[in-house]
Amino acid sequence: xxxxxxxxxxxxxxxxxxxxxxxxxxxxxxxxxxxxxxxxxxxxxxxxxxxxxxxxxxxxxxxxxxxxxxxxxxxxxxxxxxxxxxxxxxxxxxxxxxxxxxxxxxxxxxxxxxxxxxxxxxxxxxxxxxxxxxxxxxxxxxxxxxxxxxxxxxxxxxxxxxxxxxxxxxxxxxxxxxxxxxxxxxxxxxxxxxxxxxxxxxxxxxxxxxxxxxxxxxxxxxxxxxxxxxxxxxxxxxxxxxxxxxxxxxx
Amino acid sequence: xxxxxxxxxxxxxxxxxxxxxxxxxxxxxxxxxxxxxxxxxxxxxxxxxxxxxxxxxxxxxxxxxxxxxxxxxxxxxxxxxxxxxxxxxxxxxxxxxxxxxxxxxxxxxxxxxxxxxxxxxxxxxxxxxxxxxxxxxxxxxxxxxxxxxxxxxxxxxxxxxxxxxxxxxxxxxxxxxxxxxxxxxxxxxxxxxxxxxxxxxxxxxxxxxxxxxxxxxxxxxxxxxxxxxxxxxxxxxxxxxxxxxxxxxxx
Numbered sequence: 001x002x003x004x005x006x007x008x009x010x011x012x013x014x015x016x017x018x019x020x021x022x023x024x025x026x027x028x029x030x031x032x033x034x035x036x037x038x039x040x041x042x043x044x045x046x047x048x049x050x051x052x053x054x055x056x057x058x059x060x061x062x063x064x065x066x067x068x069x070x071x072x073x074x075x076x077x078x079x080x081x082x083x084x085x086x087x088x089x090x091x092x093x094x095x096x097x098x099x100x101x102x103x104x105x106x107x108x109x110x111x112x113x114x115x116x117x118x119x120x121x122x123x124x125x126x127x128x129x130x131x132x133x134x135x136x137x138x139x140x141x142x143x144x145x146x147x148x149x150x151x152x153x154x155x156x157x158x159x160x161x162x163x164x165x166x167x168x169x170x171x172x173x174x175x176x177x178x179x180x181x182x183x184x185x186x187x188x189x190x191x192x193x194x195x196x197x198x199x200x201x202x203x204x205x206x207x208x209x210x211x212x213x214x215x216x217x218x219x220x221x222x223x224x225x226x227x228x229x230x231x232x233x234x235x236x237x238x239x240x241x242x243x244x245x246x247x248x249x250x251x
Numbered sequence: 252x253x254x255x256x257x258x259x260x261x262x263x264x265x266x267x268x269x270x271x272x273x274x275x276x277x278x279x280x281x282x283x284x285x286x287x288x289x290x291x292x293x294x295x296x297x298x299x300x301x302x303x304x305x306x307x308x309x310x311x312x313x314x315x316x317x318x319x320x321x322x323x324x325x326x327x328x329x330x331x332x333x334x335x336x337x338x339x340x341x342x343x344x345x346x347x348x349x350x351x352x353x354x355x356x357x358x359x360x361x362x363x364x365x366x367x368x369x370x371x372x373x374x375x376x377x378x379x380x381x382x383x384x385x386x387x388x389x390x391x392x393x394x395x396x397x398x399x400x401x402x403x404x405x406x407x408x409x410x411x412x413x414x415x416x417x418x419x420x421x422x423x424x425x426x427x428x429x430x431x432x433x434x435x436x437x438x439x440x441x442x443x444x445x446x447x448x449x450x451x452x453x454x455x456x457x458x459x460x461x462x463x464x465x466x467x468x469x470x471x472x473x474x475x476x477x478x479x480x481x482x483x484x485x486x487x488x489x490x491x492x493x494x495x496x497x498x499x500x501x502x
Contacts, residue, residue, distance in 0.1 A: 002478050074476075091482075094480070095479075095480075095483050098477055098478070098479060098480070098483070099475075099477050099479070099483075100476075100477065137478060137479070137480060138477045138478055138479070139477070139478055140477075183494055183497070184494055185494055185495070223490060223494075224350075224490060224493045224494060224497070225325075225351075225493075225497075226349055226350050226351065226389045226390070226391075227253050227349070227388060227389055227390055228346075228349060228350070228388070228389065228486075229345070229346075229349070229388060231342075231482070231483075231486075232346050232349070232350075232482075232486040235479075235482075235483040235486040235487050235490070236486050236487060236489070236490030237490075238487070239474060239475060239486070239487030239488075239490050239491050240490050240491060240494050242475045242476075243434055243435055243436055243474075243475060243491050244436070246434070246475070246476075
């Protein structure tokens with residue numbers, strides 16, 4: 001836990017938060033914090049702060065938030081991801097939250113097994129716990145918005161244009177596709193334009209899907225001369241695009 | 252399995268290979284290949300080829316290699332990785348093999364738990380199985396060389412200079428470090444120079460380790476504005492460096 005994420009349900013009034021779960025254990029056992037010490041906390045979908053410890057016991061830790069600092073806005077990137085197998089989905093959710101992705105659309109595709117849509121990992125509370133783990137890891141507070149779309153074509157043709165009106169325009173539309181002519185370095189990314197990034201299933205998109213996405217303005221590029229598992233592909237794609245958008249120096 | 256990796260122990264003479272394990276099941280059940288069909292195969296540490304199926308039964312699949320094509324040389328990148336926790340190590344081994352890393356030095360560091368060095372994942376046969384899974388995923392045949400170094404300082408001061416004489420010079424030495432002034436885009440990487448890339452433990456390198464690595468010529472850079480789990484950090488770092496070294500277009 002690089003950042004302890006506080007939620008509304010932890011709030012006990014007047015800037016005081018009471019934790020009774022693994023976060024309390026982390027503060028007590030790993031951080032060995034005592035009353036008067038401060039730990040790094042973040043309010044879910046809100047600012048980061050210092051949490052001044054008031055009381056520590058095996059049952060609970062209480063702390064008061066001080067020095068609230070607005071979380072800097074992340075570069076807006078939305079992921080369109082062919083539904084991964086459930087075990088991979090858990091890890092992908094952690095990665096996308098820690099890499100500050102704004103939203104994820106989990107979509108069907110020809111090479112997605114239909115049973116993946118019945119996985120318990122898709123229960124909102126379970127997805128949320130993996131996302132919060134990722135925020136805690138990546139030191140972010142903004143919970144990514146995750147939606148599931150069981151029909152690919154209506155998502156591309158109907159839902160995406162609707163999203164464009166609510167999410168800052170159509171954005172730069174990119175499609176990871178092994179064998180594409182371009183690399184990310186060729187894309188001349190614009191730091192002012194949100195990115196919509198489509199990543200296919202382990203077996204790749206089928207030609208019909210690539211055609212539909214290209215007709216919707218998606219430009220194909222290749223991550224490198226490898227075929228990657230979805231967890232690695234998501235991390236590599238976000239890492240390349242983020243570096244190219246932000247350019248030199250941290251920010 | 253994007254590429255079926257064949258080993259010397261599968262060889263039954265005259266270019267014929269007999270498979271009796273999960274590779275045979277994959278050919279029979281997933282690929283549904285029949286006698287006369289061809290499947291993509293790679294000879295471990297050797298060329299890729301077409302495997303013409305001769306016989307298929309529930310016990311075994313036999314095939315003959317045809318059309319051997321040399322594997323193109325991967326860009327030489329060597330990883331110096333603080334020993335990850337065993338569960339993460341398994342995934343890292345798959346990722347580095349699928350991303351064609353040449354060698355991995357698993358090193359001790361102040362924030363590595365000593366018990367990690369006793370993990371059964373470090374048994375050569377277990378590491379090898381994860382590496383071969385990665386080769387099969389990434390369509391490569393060259394097995395990365397993995398070594399374990401229980402002492403950090405002697406590794407940096409004594410072993411690294413020895414490696415420089417056997418592995419094509421000191422190479423460009425890079426150090427992933429959150430908070431570093433530079434990004435990978437600032438590094439002006441030279442496609443002719445092998446890269447040695449050092450990635451720290453989940454809690455980061457301690458100042459003494461950073462100083463020792465910098466004294467040995469390692470230049471610090473930051474992957475992005477996140478704190479990543481080691482699996483994601485390895486994928487992001489290799490993805491960024493590979494893209495910058497290879498430049499535009501596939502290759």
